[in-house]
Amino acid sequence: MIHFENVGKRYAEGGEALSGVNLQLDAREMAFLTGHSGAGKSTLLKLIGLIERASYGQVIINGKNFTRLGRRAIPYVRRDIGIIFQNHKLLNDRTVFDNVALPLVIAGQPHRDIQRRVHASLDKVGLLDKERMLPLALSGGEQQRVGIARAVVNKPPLLVADEPTGNLDPTLSAEIMNLFAEFNQVGVTVLIASHDIDLITRMGKRVLVLEKGRLLSGHSDSEGVQ
Amino acid sequence: MARHATRRSPHRSATRLPSSEGVSTRSASTAAVRRQRGKGRLRGYFKGHLQALFLSLGRVSRNPLSSLMTIAVIGIALALPAGLHVALKNVQGVSAGWEDAVQISLFLNQGVEAAEVTRIVEQISTMPAIEAVVHVTPQQALDEFRQYSGFGEALDALDENPLPNVLLVRPTRAASEPLMVEPLLHELRSLPAVEMAQLDMEWLKRLYAIMAIGERAVLVLGVLLALAVLLIVGNTIRLAIQNRRDEIEVQKLIGATDAFIRRPFLYSGLWHGLLGAVMAWLLVTLSLSLLHGPVQRLSLLYNSHFSLGSLELVAVLVVLAVGGLLGLLGAWLAVGRHLRDIEPT
Numbered sequence: 001m002i003h004f005e006n007v008g009k010r011y012a013e014g015g016e017a018l019s020g021v022n023l024q025l026d027a028r029e030m031a032f033l034t035g036h037s038g039a040g041k042s043t044l045l046k047l048i049g050l051i052e053r054a055s056y057g058q059v060i061i062n063g064k065n066f067t068r069l070g071r072r073a074i075p076y077v078r079r080d081i082g083i084i085f086q087n088h089k090l091l092n093d094r095t096v097f098d099n100v101a102l103p104l105v106i107a108g109q110p111h112r113d114i115q116r117r118v119h120a121s122l123d124k125v126g127l128l129d130k131e132r133m134l135p136l137a138l139s140g141g142e143q144q145r146v147g148i149a150r151a152v153v154n155k156p157p158l159l160v161a162d163e164p165t166g167n168l169d170p171t172l173s174a175e176i177m178n179l180f181a182e183f184n185q186v187g188v189t190v191l192i193a194s195h196d197i198d199l200i201t202r203m204g205k206r207v208l209v210l211e212k213g214r215l216l217s218g219h220s221d222s223e224g225v226q
Numbered sequence: 227m228a229r230h231a232t233r234r235s236p237h238r239s240a241t242r243l244p245s246s247e248g249v250s251t252r253s254a255s256t257a258a259v260r261r262q263r264g265k266g267r268l269r270g271y272f273k274g275h276l277q278a279l280f281l282s283l284g285r286v287s288r289n290p291l292s293s294l295m296t297i298a299v300i301g302i303a304l305a306l307p308a309g310l311h312v313a314l315k316n317v318q319g320v321s322a323g324w325e326d327a328v329q330i331s332l333f334l335n336q337g338v339e340a341a342e343v344t345r346i347v348e349q350i351s352t353m354p355a356i357e358a359v360v361h362v363t364p365q366q367a368l369d370e371f372r373q374y375s376g377f378g379e380a381l382d383a384l385d386e387n388p389l390p391n392v393l394l395v396r397p398t399r400a401a402s403e404p405l406m407v408e409p410l411l412h413e414l415r416s417l418p419a420v421e422m423a424q425l426d427m428e429w430l431k432r433l434y435a436i437m438a439i440g441e442r443a444v445l446v447l448g449v450l451l452a453l454a455v456l457l458i459v460g461n462t463i464r465l466a467i468q469n470r471r472d473e474i475e476v477q478k479l480i481g482a483t484d485a486f487i488r489r490p491f492l493y494s495g496l497w498h499g500l501l502g503a504v505m506a507w508l509l510v511t512l513s514l515s516l517l518h519g520p521v522q523r524l525s526l527l528y529n530s531h532f533s534l535g536s537l538e539l540v541a542v543l544v545v546l547a548v549g550g551l552l553g554l555l556g557a558w559l560a561v562g563r564h565l566r567d568i569e570p571t
């Protein structure tokens with residue numbers, strides 16, 4: 001599902017955020033990406049979300065080679081990747097329902113499907129009763145769950161999350177992680193960047209460690225051995 | 227991708243080879259699927275446009291004050307040329323009846339006998355270049371003058387009628403051409419009983435020349451103001467894009483195409499332009515209704531039945547179309563410049 005081949009990213013301001021990263025994440029796999037801040041976690045996720053392009057090497061996601069992707073093809077590729085951001089990136093002047101519906105509206109789904117799928121998605125994250133509220137009226141954890149509902153509403157095969165529990169207390173964080181595990185159980189490939197080592201360890205999935213832009217061999221903490 | 231393609235192609239041709247029948251049915255079915263998909267896409271396309279249409283209208287109405295100000299500025303900018311156009315049309319309307327009425331007034335010498343006048347009328351009537359001759363006796367001229375000039379009372383102070391016999395000579399259409407009418411004028415002027423021959427056309431020519439300048443001025447002004455509308459809409463849309471920077475970023479992140487993001491802004495420009503045009507129409511209509519009374523009074527003083535014409539239907543449609551197009555174009559320019567700069571980071 002995710003295939004990095006000797007991938008590097010240099011920024012114009014100098015400094016190499018990623019260098020020589022090789023990574024293989026199979027379909028239906030769930031993994032955590034960890035490392036100190038500045039180790040390149042965000043950069044790696046940005047390459048997957050096509051927010052940045054690799055300076056060298058091959059990034060192949062879901063069978064598509066990003067290195068050769070034209071600007072016009074980017075939106076369609078992004079629709080197959082559910083991205084969850086630390087700061088939620090919700091539209092604060094629209095209701096929860098409208099926020100979650102946005103990917104479907106963008107994809108031009110029929111109206112009745114939108115209603116049904118948004119409700120299913122909100123039900124999954126336990127926010128069905130808040131669909132008419134504005135995001136700012138919700139707690140941080142709830143906003144994050146709206147973001148998750150939006151990411152999964154069009155059933156992408158791949159979910160990518162950047163510090164999804166960054167601002168949440170341990171209980172809420174665990175809830176969110178379990179939610180991701182549930183999605184993984186129904187066949188979604190999940191990659192989560194997080195520096196919450198305790199939580200990651202408890203989840204018992206494969207852990208990828210980045211250090212100064214290099215990927216240390218993706219070791220596992222318990223049964224999630226590759 | 228190229229590698230994938232080359233890897234896949236032999237496989238594909240191999241599956242196609244075995245039976246030509248299979249190929250044809252399959253291609254027929256894929257064509258049907260494609261057509262179906264094309265139809266769905268077309269429906270999705272229109273639906274997307276409809277959504278954007280109403281979304282943008284909602285945004286315009288959600289910000290009533292700033293929208294109204296922009297619309298008012300556009301309205302005034304469009305109302306100026308439209309109003310001047312109406313004014314010109316009215317002037318043209320007043321003078322339209324005069325256009326083909328080339329007429330030569332022959333003022334006869336004082337004291338020409340009535341019999342002599344009749345003879346001259348007959349003589350002129352038989353000339354091939356003449357269509358008609360009307361004899362206005364001094365008494366008729368006096369009555370007419372009394373009726374139309376408004377100086378009736380002043381005339382009563384005169385002892386005798388100072389007006390001469392006048393022959394109003396209308397040349398045939400062919401003889402009315404500028405080149406033909408000059409020699410005719412000379413000929414009539416040389417008749418012994420004629421004191422003065424006047425061609426009532428020079429001032430008309432000047433009037434038309436002035437109106438041509440007016441038309442050109444309206445055109446120039448219109449182009450300049452159209453440019454202004456373009457800039458106003460462009461700026462409004464630019465601000466709207468900046469205000470929605472975060473939203474655009476989020477939309478791009480979850481797979482919105484440029485067209486999807488562009489659409490509401492284009493429709494917003496279209497709405498501003500259209501509503502501005504409606505405003506222009508209202509402004510012109512209002513101004514004309516304010517002018518209506520005074521113009522009516524003035525035209526009564528001239529004993530004329532002239533009444534101020536309003537913006538005709540075609541002109542209203544033109545104003546609406548121009549407003550809408552300028553709005554769309556202004557938005558297009560702004561969107562093209564500024565949307566590309568916003569990329570998620």
